[in-house]
Amino acid sequence: MQKLVLLAGLPGVGKSTIARRIAATENGRVLDLDDFKREAVASADVTSKIDPPEVRWIYYERALTHALTLDGTVIMDEVLHLDALRTRLEEACTVRNVEVQWIEVRCPYEVVERRLRETARVGHILSTDEALAMYLLFQQVFEPFHEGKENYTVVNNG
16 A cells, blocks of 8 residues: 545545545545444444544554555545544554545535435445434544644535
């Protein structure tokens, strides 16, 4: 792997859709963190609460380790709501000489709700109602990015 594109944002804002578009234009590969999360978190907990940072790091690290075995650009999307975890992830890439590009995807709740109710959530770990509830839960604890970084972009998807 040479480059890691990390899409961060609240549940339902369109990170997965944007990840697929980037993969298509960059000839990259989307790595679904939900696959790693399912191994580390009890399914009942996934839909009802935010897992603690130490648990999140377990599946972030597993996903990154797997991503390092892949060639080219890898795109991952996840809430990535804590600055400390984002920093740790970027540092892990830096020591491995992997370029990191952050994309924060933002979208107002009303737009997210309308889109989620109009579209099936095939392949997602959360149902529509669970995603909406988690959006509101994560919104309360999402830590802002340090804007102005060269490798950081905001996409307003609303």
